[in-house]
Amino acid sequence: MFVLTSEEMRRIDQDTIERIGIPALVLMENAGRAVADEVAALAESAGTRWLVLAGKGNNGADGLVAARHLRDAGLIVTVIYADDPELLTKEAALQRDIVMRIGIPYIRYDRNPIDWGNVDGIIDALLGTGSKGAPRDVYGELIMQANESGKPIVAIDIPSGLDADTGEAGDPCIRAQRTVALGFKKCGLLQYPGADYAGDVVVRSIGIPSGLAEEHGIQTYEADESVLVSRLGVDPGKERAADTHKGTYGHVLVAAGSRAMSGAGLLSSAAALRGGCGLVSWAVPDSIIATLGGRPPELMLAGVQDGGGGWSATDPEELLALSQGKQALVVGPGMGRWKGDSAWLRTIWQRAEIPLVLDADALNMIADAEGFASWPVRQAPTVFTPHPGEMARLSGIPTREVQRNRIDAARQYAAKHKVTLALKGARTVCAEPGGDVYINVTGNAGMATGGAGDVLAGLIGSLLAQGLTGIQAAVTGVYRHGEAGDRAAANRHSPASLIASDIIFEL
Numbered sequence: 001m002f003v004l005t006s007e008e009m010r011r012i013d014q015d016t017i018e019r020i021g022i023p024a025l026v027l028m029e030n031a032g033r034a035v036a037d038e039v040a041a042l043a044e045s046a047g048t049r050w051l052v053l054a055g056k057g058n059n060g061a062d063g064l065v066a067a068r069h070l071r072d073a074g075l076i077v078t079v080i081y082a083d084d085p086e087l088l089t090k091e092a093a094l095q096r097d098i099v100m101r102i103g104i105p106y107i108r109y110d111r112n113p114i115d116w117g118n119v120d121g122i123i124d125a126l127l128g129t130g131s132k133g134a135p136r137d138v139y140g141e142l143i144m145q146a147n148e149s150g151k152p153i154v155a156i157d158i159p160s161g162l163d164a165d166t167g168e169a170g171d172p173c174i175r176a177q178r179t180v181a182l183g184f185k186k187c188g189l190l191q192y193p194g195a196d197y198a199g200d201v202v203v204r205s206i207g208i209p210s211g212l213a214e215e216h217g218i219q220t221y222e223a224d225e226s227v228l229v230s231r232l233g234v235d236p237g238k239e240r241a242a243d244t245h246k247g248t249y250g251h252v253l254v255a256a257g258s259r260a261m262s263g264a265g266l267l268s269s270a271a272a273l274r275g276g277c278g279l280v281s282w283a284v285p286d287s288i289i290a291t292l293g294g295r296p297p298e299l300m301l302a303g304v305q306d307g308g309g310g311w312s313a314t315d316p317e318e319l320l321a322l323s324q325g326k327q328a329l330v331v332g333p334g335m336g337r338w339k340g341d342s343a344w345l346r347t348i349w350q351r352a353e354i355p356l357v358l359d360a361d362a363l364n365m366i367a368d369a370e371g372f373a374s375w376p377v378r379q380a381p382t383v384f385t386p387h388p389g390e391m392a393r394l395s396g397i398p399t400r401e402v403q404r405n406r407i408d409a410a411r412q413y414a415a416k417h418k419v420t421l422a423l424k425g426a427r428t429v430c431a432e433p434g435g436d437v438y439i440n441v442t443g444n445a446g447m448a449t450g451g452a453g454d455v456l457a458g459l460i461g462s463l464l465a466q467g468l469t470g471i472q473a474a475v476t477g478v479y480r481h482g483e484a485g486d487r488a489a490a491n492r493h494s495p496a497s498l499i500a501s502d503i504i505f506e507l
Contacts, residue, residue, distance in 0.1 A: 001227050002213040003220040003439060004184045006129040006164040012183070012216055016208045024091050027206050028058065031156070031182045032065020034204035038180050039066065039123060039154050040073050046152050047120025049076045053142050055126040055160075056083045061092035062156050062182070063125020064099050071104055079106035080114070082126055082138050109138055116149040124153050124174045127160035129186055134170030135161045143172040152177040158186055159197045166405045167194025175199070183208045187220060187407055190439045192426050220407060223430070223438040223475050234468065234476050246278030250327035250465025253302070254458060255283040255319055257334045258310055262288060264334025264360065267451045267500050268458035269299050272330070274507035275462025275477070283322055285310050312338030316347040327465035328355045332362025333454040342369035355381040355464035355473075359457035360390075367393035377418045381470030384413075385457050387424045411437050420470035422460070424453055428478045432471040440475070442482025446495025447503065455503050456481045480507065 004012070017024050039050060052067045054060035060082075067077045079099060085108065088096045099106065124146065126139055135143055143160055146153055153176045158164045161173030167188040179198040181189060188194040189201050221227050228234045252272045257265020262284070269282040273296065280299055284292065285306035292301065302322050306313040323329050329352055331345070338344075345365045349356070356378065358366065363386050366372055384394070388406075392399040395413055402409045402423075410423040414431035423429045428440040459481055463473035484506035489495035492502070 001221055001224075001231070002184050002218045003187050003190060003222050004213070004218060005187055005220075008216065008218055009129055009164075009184065009186065012208060012212050015212060015216070020209060020212075022207055025094070027208070028061055028065055028091055028095070030206040031062045031204075033069050034182065034206060035062060035066040035123065035154065035156050035180045036069035036073065038178060038202060038204070039070060039121065040075065042121060042152060042154065042178065043075055048074070049118060049120045050078075050123060051114075051119050051121075052077060052079045052123045053126050053146060054079055054081050055128075055139065056081075056087045056092065057128055057130075058092060059128035059156055060088070060125045061095040063123050064092075064095040066123060066125070066156070067099060067104055068102065071102070077104055079104060080142070081106060081108045082142055084108060109142060111138065111141060114145055114149075116145075116151060119149070119151055122146050122149065122151050122153045124155040124160050124176060126174075127158075128156075129158050129164035131160070132163065135172060140172055143174050147172065147175050155179040155198065157182045158188065159194075162188055162194050162197050164188045166407075167191030168404060169193045169197050173197050178202065180204055182206050184213065185222060187439075190222060190427055190441065191406055195427065219435045220437045220439065223440045223479055225479070227438065228476060228479060232472050232475060234472050236476065236480060249276060249278035250462075250467070251279040251281065251325065252277050252328045252330065252458075252461045252465045253281050253283055253323050253326040254330045254333075254461065255304075255335070256330065256332060256454070257282070257284050257288070258336040259288050259291070261334030261336065262292060263451065264454045266292070266295060267454040267504065268330055268333045268359075268461075270296055270501075271455040271458030271504050271507065272462040272465075273298055274504050275459040275480075277327075277462040277465040280462075281322070281326070283319060285314060310338075311335050312341070314344075316344050316351075319348060320351050323352055323354060326354055327467075328357065328461045330357040330359065330457050330461035332359040332365075333457055335361040337361055337364065341365045345369070346375060349375060349378065353380055355383075355461075355470070357383045357385065357457050357461045357464065359385045359453060363390045363394060373417070381420065381464060381473070382418075383420045383422065383460055383464070383470050383474050385422045385424060385453065385460065387453060391423055407437055407439070411435060420474050422456070422474045422478055424456070428482070430471065430474045430478055432474075436471065438471075438475045440478045440482055442479055443485050444482075444489045444495050446489040446492075446498035447482070447485040449499055451500030452481075452485070452503060455500050459507065
C-alpha cells in the first residue's frame with residue numbers, strides 16, 4: 001500500500017534498528033532469504049546456475065545472504081564482486097566472510113567479458129536505493145554485460161541504475177525480469193520508465209513493523225482496490241440499496257464541446273452517465289444543438305444562448321443558473337479558447353457552489369489567467385485533470401521536468417493551489433492539498449487515444465455528484481477508468497485499436 005522514497009526508506013530502516021531494536025543483520029538475513037525464495041521459484045524453469053553481482057554496500061550484502069540460501073537449496077551460485085571484497089565494511093564485510101568460509105566461489109570483476117554460457121540467471125545486487133546518477137566504471141560495465149547476456153535478472157530492491165524516487169533510468173540500467181522490493185515498494189518502481197526496467201515487482205517483508213510507515217507520515221500510496229477501501233473508504237463493488245431512485249445519485253452538468261469538437265462533450269457526458277450518477281445535462285451553445293442528434297437518449301441537452309458565436313458569446317451567469325440544483329459541474333472538454341475566457345472561467349470558479357472538474361481548455365484558461373494564485377480558494381471540491389503538457393503550462397515548468405518527477409509535480413501543485421489534481425498519463429498520479437498522493441496502476445497504452453481524457457473528466461464528475469470527496473472521486477475515477485480500458489483492450493485484437501467510446505462501454 002505505502003510507496004516510499006529512498007530517504008523515507010532510510011529513516012524507517014534506521015528507526016527499526018535503533019529504536020525498535022531489530023538488528024541490521026536480522027533485516028539483512030530476512031532480505032536475503034526473501035530474494036532467495038523468489039530466485040528459487042524462477043530457477044525451476046530457468047535453471048540452477050546463478051551469478052550474484054555484488055556491490056560494496058548493503059545491497060551487495062543482501063545478495064551475499066541470498067547466495068548462501070540458494071546454495072543451501074541446491075543451486076549452483078557464484079559471486080562476482082564489482083570492487084575489491086576487502087572494501088566491504090560492517091554488516092557487508094561480515095556477510096563476505098561467511099560466504100568465503102562456507103566455500104561459495106567468488107571472483108573480483110577484472111573488466112574482461114564474462115562467460116555467460118554457463119549461467120542460467122543473474123541476481124543484481126550492485127546498487128541500492130541510495131544510488132543516484134548513471135552507473136560508472138565497473139558497475140556500468142557489469143550492468144551492460146548482464147543486460148546483453150539475455151539471462152533472466154532478479155534485482156534486489158531496485159534495478160541498479162534506476163532512481164528509486166523518480167523512476168529515471170541511468171545509462172546503463174539493469175533490465176530486470178523481477179524486482180524484489182524489500183519492505184515497501186519504492187516510488188521509482190511505479191513510475192515510467194522505472195516500471196519497465198523493474199519487470200514484475202514483488203514486495204517481501206523483511207521484519208520492519210508494518211505500522212512504521214504510518215508513524216513516519218508516509219503519504220504516497222499505490223492505488224489498488226484495497227487502498228480504495230481501506231484508505232479512502234470507497235468500495236467499487238458496493239451494491240446499491242433497493243429503495244433508491246435517480247435523484248439519489250446526483251445530477252451532473254457538463255459544459256463542454258464546440259462546433260469543431262462536439263465529440264469531447266458527448267464523451268464526457270456519456271461517461272458521466274455510465275459513472276453511475278442519476279442524471280446528466282450537457283450544456284452547449286444554442287448554435288450547435290441541432291448538430292447533436294446522435295446523442296444518447298438518456299442525455300439531456302441544455303442550450304446556452306450564444307447568438308451563433310459559440311462559447312465566446314455565452315454569459316457565465318447563464319451557466320451558473322443551469323448549475324443550480326446540480327451536484328457537480330464539469331467544464332472544459334472541447335470547449336475551445338477565446339479572448340477573455342480566463343475571466344469567464346473565474347466567474348464560474350468564484351460563483352459555482354458545487355463540486356467542479358476542470359479539464360482540457362478550462363485548464364489552459366487557468367494557465368493563462370493573470371494572478372490565478374490570488375483567486376479565492378473554493379469551498380466545494382475542485383478537481384484538475386491535466387495531461388503532462390497541460391501540467392507544464394499550469395506549473396510553468398517544462399514538460400520533461402513534470403515527467404521527470406510526476407509525484408512531486410502533482411503534490412506541490414495540489415498543495416499550493418488547494419485543489420485535487422489528477423496528473424494523467426501512464427501511472428496517473430492523484431494528489432490532494434494535504435499532501436497525500438495515489439499512484440494508479442490500472443490502464444494500458446491503448447488508452448493513449450483522443451477522447452480518453454474527456455471520458456475521465458465525466459467519470460470524476462459523476463462520482464462527485466454521488467457524494468464522493470475530491471480525492472475519493474479522482475482516485476476512484478482514475479482506477480475505474482483504467483480498469484475499463486483494460487477490459488476494452490482485452491476485447492480487441494490489439495490494444496492499439498481501442499477508442500475512447502470503448503472505455504465508456506466497459507465502465
